[in-house]
Amino acid sequence: MSADLNTGRNPTSVLHDNVRQITERTHHLEESTRRALQCLPDVLTEQQIRRLKEHKYASEGTTLLDPLMQKFWKRLVEYCPLWVAPNLITIVGLIINIGTSVLLMYLTNGAKEPCTRWMYFFTALGLFIYQSLDAIDGKQARRTNSSTPLGELFDHGCDSVSAVFVTLAGCCAVQLGLYPWVMFWCCMSSYIAFYCAHWQTYVSGKLRFGILDCTEAQWSFIVIYLISSITPKFWSTTVPMINIPSSVFAGLLALCSSVWSAANNIRTISKGGCGRNFSSVAGTSIIFPIWPIAFLIFLAYIASNYSISHSLQEHTALHLTCYGIVFSKITNRLIIAHMSKSPLDTWDTAYYGPVAVCVNQYFNCFIKEEIFLWIFLVS
Numbered sequence: 001m002s003a004d005l006n007t008g009r010n011p012t013s014v015l016h017d018n019v020r021q022i023t024e025r026t027h028h029l030e031e032s033t034r035r036a037l038q039c040l041p042d043v044l045t046e047q048q049i050r051r052l053k054e055h056k057y058a059s060e061g062t063t064l065l066d067p068l069m070q071k072f073w074k075r076l077v078e079y080c081p082l083w084v085a086p087n088l089i090t091i092v093g094l095i096i097n098i099g100t101s102v103l104l105m106y107l108t109n110g111a112k113e114p115c116t117r118w119m120y121f122f123t124a125l126g127l128f129i130y131q132s133l134d135a136i137d138g139k140q141a142r143r144t145n146s147s148t149p150l151g152e153l154f155d156h157g158c159d160s161v162s163a164v165f166v167t168l169a170g171c172c173a174v175q176l177g178l179y180p181w182v183m184f185w186c187c188m189s190s191y192i193a194f195y196c197a198h199w200q201t202y203v204s205g206k207l208r209f210g211i212l213d214c215t216e217a218q219w220s221f222i223v224i225y226l227i228s229s230i231t232p233k234f235w236s237t238t239v240p241m242i243n244i245p246s247s248v249f250a251g252l253l254a255l256c257s258s259v260w261s262a263a264n265n266i267r268t269i270s271k272g273g274c275g276r277n278f279s280s281v282a283g284t285s286i287i288f289p290i291w292p293i294a295f296l297i298f299l300a301y302i303a304s305n306y307s308i309s310h311s312l313q314e315h316t317a318l319h320l321t322c323y324g325i326v327f328s329k330i331t332n333r334l335i336i337a338h339m340s341k342s343p344l345d346t347w348d349t350a351y352y353g354p355v356a357v358c359v360n361q362y363f364n365c366f367i368k369e370e371i372f373l374w375i376f377l378v379s
Helices: 011-042 046-054 066-077 086-107 117-143 149-173 180-204 214-230 232-236 246-270 290-305 316-339 349-362 369-378
Strands: none
Touching: 046 149, 046 316, 066 117, 086 117, 086 149, 117 149, 117 214, 149 180, 149 214, 149 246, 149 316, 180 246, 180 290, 180 316, 214 232, 214 246, 232 246, 290 316, 290 349, 316 349, 316 369, 349 369
16 A cells, blocks of 8 residues: 555655656756846846855844744645745745735825725735745745755845835825825835845845844734724724824834834944955945935935925825835845845946936926826836
């Protein structure tokens, strides 16, 4: 009775088939990686590509919920077929996450109105699916012997995009668009915290996780979505004793959490890097990476504060999505700099949009700001 009762096949035959699938996947991955790296000279130098190939993932620390969630993720990945590519797992999760977040942004009129309860529930489900798939892609890569630096780069890139839409969707769930400047700083602080985590990695060479980190932040948003699905009017109530709306209190709490996370990473950065003379992994200044994010926040503030058509107030979600996409781009440049051990560029094409918005405002909005923001977003 050595045959598999469900398929009638010998277990040895099944094992051989699995080994063959993994071997084929490995050869396919090597070929795909080779082709992808052939396209990189248009973006990266030969030295950067060589160092990217040599990169090894390094991390330390564990979060409060990770030990518990790891048990679930290890079981979950076992249900994933061996022929499924790790990057496909990540992108499917990201598409679901973005799709539910954008739909919530639309149905809440840019974070200004409540929407149907089922939408909040599906947004929570979308984030849970993304969290789960994002957690098992690396495990799938190890199962199929297909781990590559490009896979890590792709994973971090997806995380940077997800961070933007998760934050915006969370603001929409509590109707924070009614308080545009609170929502502005809530989003900006979230972007800064994510950027500082990778800035610290660029300096120390290791991605460090705190006791409260990404997993806990995602679960916090899931709880917010679920509260909204049960009682959407909760966020319009007033917090006793301090007499501020619950939505503003939630936004300030998120802002403080982001500042705390960023401060911890900046404290690590201030101790010096792993390079020569306490420099970064690229042997460059540990301070310079502040330039890209500081310049972006400056442009975002100028555009928000001096808009004659009150763009932040009238088109809150659209306005902040545009700057969120730029944040994602400059964060990816920082991640590439870390993985390829190369200096950060002073300028990036991602700044064209924010600078153009300021120029358009200087000329009294020659192009209507809402139209300009849509052009900015799609370009």
